[in-house]
Amino acid sequence: MKKQILYLLKNGYPQAVSGESICKALGVSRTSVWKHIQVLRKDGYEIAAQPNVGYRLVSVPDFLYPEEVTYNLDTDFLGRTVYYYKEADSTNQIAKGLARQGAADGSLVVAEAQSAGHGRLSRGWFSPYGKGIWCSVILYPKINPIEVPPITMLTSVAIARAIKEVVGIEAGIKWPNDIYLKGKKVCGILTEMGAEMEQVKYLVLGVGLNVNIEAEDFPSPLKEVATSLKIESTQPVSRLRLLQVILKELEKLYFVWLKEGFAPILIQWKKLCVHLPGLVRLDSLKESWEGWTEDVDLSGALLLRLSTGEIRRFITGEISLREVT
Amino acid sequence: MKKQILYLLKNGYPQAVSGESICKALGVSRTSVWKHIQVLRKDGYEIAAQPNVGYRLVSVPDFLYPEEVTYNLDTDFLGRTVYYYKEADSTNQIAKGLARQGAADGSLVVAEAQSAGHGRLSRGWFSPYGKGIWCSVILYPKINPIEVPPITMLTSVAIARAIKEVVGIEAGIKWPNDIYLKGKKVCGILTEMGAEMEQVKYLVLGVGLNVNIEAEDFPSPLKEVATSLKIESTQPVSRLRLLQVILKELEKLYFVWLKEGFAPILIQWKKLCVHLPGLVRLDSLKESWEGWTEDVDLSGALLLRLSTGEIRRFITGEISLREVT
Numbered sequence: 001m002k003k004q005i006l007y008l009l010k011n012g013y014p015q016a017v018s019g020e021s022i023c024k025a026l027g028v029s030r031t032s033v034w035k036h037i038q039v040l041r042k043d044g045y046e047i048a049a050q051p052n053v054g055y056r057l058v059s060v061p062d063f064l065y066p067e068e069v070t071y072n073l074d075t076d077f078l079g080r081t082v083y084y085y086k087e088a089d090s091t092n093q094i095a096k097g098l099a100r101q102g103a104a105d106g107s108l109v110v111a112e113a114q115s116a117g118h119g120r121l122s123r124g125w126f127s128p129y130g131k132g133i134w135c136s137v138i139l140y141p142k143i144n145p146i147e148v149p150p151i152t153m154l155t156s157v158a159i160a161r162a163i164k165e166v167v168g169i170e171a172g173i174k175w176p177n178d179i180y181l182k183g184k185k186v187c188g189i190l191t192e193m194g195a196e197m198e199q200v201k202y203l204v205l206g207v208g209l210n211v212n213i214e215a216e217d218f219p220s221p222l223k224e225v226a227t228s229l230k231i232e233s234t235q236p237v238s239r240l241r242l243l244q245v246i247l248k249e250l251e252k253l254y255f256v257w258l259k260e261g262f263a264p265i266l267i268q269w270k271k272l273c274v275h276l277p278g279l280v281r282l283d284s285l286k287e288s289w290e291g292w293t294e295d296v297d298l299s300g301a302l303l304l305r306l307s308t309g310e311i312r313r314f315i316t317g318e319i320s321l322r323e324v325t
Numbered sequence: 326m327k328k329q330i331l332y333l334l335k336n337g338y339p340q341a342v343s344g345e346s347i348c349k350a351l352g353v354s355r356t357s358v359w360k361h362i363q364v365l366r367k368d369g370y371e372i373a374a375q376p377n378v379g380y381r382l383v384s385v386p387d388f389l390y391p392e393e394v395t396y397n398l399d400t401d402f403l404g405r406t407v408y409y410y411k412e413a414d415s416t417n418q419i420a421k422g423l424a425r426q427g428a429a430d431g432s433l434v435v436a437e438a439q440s441a442g443h444g445r446l447s448r449g450w451f452s453p454y455g456k457g458i459w460c461s462v463i464l465y466p467k468i469n470p471i472e473v474p475p476i477t478m479l480t481s482v483a484i485a486r487a488i489k490e491v492v493g494i495e496a497g498i499k500w501p502n503d504i505y506l507k508g509k510k511v512c513g514i515l516t517e518m519g520a521e522m523e524q525v526k527y528l529v530l531g532v533g534l535n536v537n538i539e540a541e542d543f544p545s546p547l548k549e550v551a552t553s554l555k556i557e558s559t560q561p562v563s564r565l566r567l568l569q570v571i572l573k574e575l576e577k578l579y580f581v582w583l584k585e586g587f588a589p590i591l592i593q594w595k596k597l598c599v600h601l602p603g604l605v606r607l608d609s610l611k612e613s614w615e616g617w618t619e620d621v622d623l624s625g626a627l628l629l630r631l632s633t634g635e636i637r638r639f640i641t642g643e644i645s646l647r648e649v650t
Contacts, residue, residue: 096519120521142610144641145470145520152522176522191522194421195470196445196515197477197501198641199610285467285524316469316523 001026002036003067009047009057010071016048016056062239063130064110073244077106078137078251085111087129090118092192092206095136099202100194103138108247110135117208119188120318125208126222133209133243137250140202141258145195148203149300149315150262151254152177152191153269155205158249159187160272165249166242167233172274175293175302175319179209180274183321184227186210207246211239262298270296275321280304284317326351327361328392334372334382335396343379387564388455389435394568402431403462403579404572410436412454415443417517417531420461424527425519428463433572435460442533444513445643450533451547458534458568462575465527466583470520473528474625474640475587476579477502477516478594480530483574484512485597490574491567492558497599500618500627500644504534505599508646509552511535532571536564587623595621600646605629609642618644 004026008017022033037047037055044061060068066082073079081104088094088111095109114127114134127134141151156177163171163179163186171187172180179187190206210228218226229237253265270276275293282289282304291304294311302314329351333342347358362372362380369386385393391407398404406429413419413436420434439452439459452459466476481502488496488504488511496512497505504512515531535553543551554562578590595601600618607614607629616629619636627639 120523145473145518146640148470148522192526193470193520193522194517195520196517197473198445201517315471 001028001032002039005033005036006040006045006057006067009055013057016050016054018054020054022055060240063112064133064135064239064243068240069108069110069243069247074248075106075251077104078254079106079108079244079247080104081107083107083109085109087111087113087115088134089116090114090206091134091136092118092190092204095138095204095206096192096194096202099138099140099204105138105140106251107138108135109138110243119190119208125188125190126213126219126226127208128213128217130239131213131217131228132211133207133239133246135243136204136206137247138202138204139254141200143200144198145193145200146299148191148193148200149176150257150265150298151203152189152205153300154253154257154262154265155189155191155207155250156187157265157268157272158253159189159207159209159246161249162242162245163229166245167229167235167237169229169233171272173269173272174274174321175296176300181227181229181232184225186227186229186232205250209242209246211237211242262300266296266298275319279322280319281322282314282317282319284314289314289317290322326353326357327364330358330361331365331370331392334380338382341373341375341379341381345379347380385565388437389458389460389564389568393565394433394435394572398569399573400431400576402429403576404431404433404569405429406432408432408434410434412436412438412440413459414441415439415531416459416461417443417515417529420463420529420531421517421519421527424463424465424529430463430465431576432463433460434463435568443515444533445515450513450515451538451544451551452533453538453542455564456535456537456542456553458532458536458564458571460568461529461531462572463527463529464579466525468525469523470518470525471624473516473518473525474501475582475590475623476528477514477530478625479578479582479587479590480514480516480532480575481512482590482593482597483578484514484532484534484571486574487567487570488554491570492554492560492562494554494558496597498594498597499599499646500621501625506552506554506557509550511552511554511557530575534567534571536562536567587625591621591623600644604647605644606647607639607642607644609639614639614642615647 019030046058048056048058066084069082091109091111111134113129117125117127119125153176156173160171174180177189187209192204194201212230213228215231278293291306294303294305296302304312344355371383373381373383391409394407416434416436436459438454442450442452444450481498485496499505502514503510512534517529519526537555538553540556603618616631619628619630621627629637
């Protein structure tokens with residue numbers, strides 16, 4: 001009922017919709033309509049009520065409500081089913097559970113805040129209420145587990161493009177999929193999967209994107225290394241619109257990848273990469289290496305030229321940029 | 326209590342143990358001891374009771390009870406924790422759930438029967454009560470998902486070696502990890518994992534090994550292609566002993582792999598492989614190929630020489646042996 005009233009108000013926007021026509025359309029009493037309007041207001045919708053005229057939608061809150069995410073969403077399947085949480089432990093955790101139960105392909109899990117958001121290698125991810133896009137997408141590509149890295153890299157390209165389109169600033173990518181603004185991290189992607197040895201059963205793409213976090217919001221160890229879109233653009237950003245554009249770009253690139261493979265996406269990824277070429281340190285679980293980035297290949301591996309002249313291929317690792325001294 | 330009485334009887338074996346000494350050791354009444362002896366008999370233990378002498382263990386049933394699997398088990402960690410089921414839907418399914426909850430490294434899930442046992446690519450696996458080893462092992466290796474195939478191949482080597490040791494017959498391996506006896510499949514391995522893009526979080530090695538299945542037990546589509554150890558050796562095989570030897574061999578090879586990598590294991594795998602060289606057809610999800618098997622490389626991929634002379638590398642696929650015409 002709430003959703004239907006909202007739908008009527010949106011259809012009428014920017015005009016008012018008479019209480020009577022709502023009653024008629026939905027077959028309910030004026031009191032009932034009034035009650036639902038109150039609920040919508042509680043949800044953050046600004047609705048003006050004028051005697052003898054009706055209800056007029058004034059503004060939509062910047063929450064990632066399913067009915068808002070899917071409203072005018074320009075995708076075929078991605079984000080068409082939305083699981084919404086005011087607060088979740090971790091959207092990836094929830095998405096994995098849903099995927100194992102066979103949730104629809106392209107389902108989106110979104111939370112206003114995460115109490116146990118995490119990044120790669122079990123690191124935490126700061127996810128304050130209403131200030132970022134903390135979400136996970138469920139996909140069921142028919143691929144081998146070794147083909148997963150390109151999809152994660154594809155996701156980082158989609159997000160960088162969406163940032164450009166919505167906020168107008170150029171973000172860069174650090175191998176394999178961190179997104180940076182002026183040397184600070186603005187977005188991380190955590191891809192998880194369930195798989196048999198030779199076939200992925202489900203893929204969960206987790207996105208943590210700092211949107212409207214203020215510099216002073218970051219806990220001190222993060223202050224030096226993290227940033228947000230608002231900090232860099234000096235303007236608040238509509239999370240709703242940004243999420244919709246991310247979903248659109250992600251689906252578009254996913255379709256390209258399905259049809260043409262990783263090659264055309266890798267070209268875009270390389271253009272966005274901030275260290276091709278560049279002097280980097282690469283830390284793997286066991287060792288550290290230093291060298292010039294030579295290339296990134298079609299399986300997503302990083303080729304490093306070591307000081308010995310040898311070129312070494314890395315499929316895993318965390319890199320940090322080195323100043324040339 | 327039941328376990329403690331069993332332990333005392335085993336320690337006394339082949340001698341009888343007096344009822345009085347059991348009462349003393351455990352601080353319980355004769356009636357209580359008698360009741361537990363009855364339960365043990367129900368579990369399949371043959372126990373002789375002689376007046377004025379005591380209880381004597383005559384035989385242990387061939388069930389895969391945790392107390393039997395772990396009794397004199399020659400491993401450091403593998404199979405030390407056992408989850409036992411008379412019937413399970415699928416031991417892999419249970420093991421994945423346990424792994425996500427952090428079950429001990431090396432935990433074993435074992436069932437006398439599976440109602441929904443499955444092989445690779447969602448195929449069913451015939452798992453009749455008490456006639457096979459239907460089990461799954463949980464491991465937490467710190468590896469990248471692309472490093473998983475060697476562990477599955479390692480498992481097939483361990484099982485072939487255990488069959489040789491316990492049953493005395495030579496099994497062969499078909500790439501990547503099916504085990505064959507005289508051209509028929511006797512064992513399949515289904516490896517599943519939970520992983521981040523670059524790190525495996527848990528690995529479940531599922532084993533379906535046909536031990537004492539009779540030829541007439543197999544449903545008709547399987548009759549032509551499947552066999553059991555009993556059929557080929559014409560003798561019933563102790564599942565308990567076989568499982569213990571599998572666990573021992575698996576742990577041994579796992580330690581080798583951790584320390585020295587896949588190279589020494591691949592040498593053994595190749596010796597056991599039934600089609601190196603051989604003319605094979607390889608079916609992948611999308612295409613079919615035919616060629617001579619050239620080699621298997623250190624990442625577990627199969628190198629096929631096609632009729633064009635080209636050598637192609639496969640990481641996935643199902644092969645079938647071709648007669649040379």
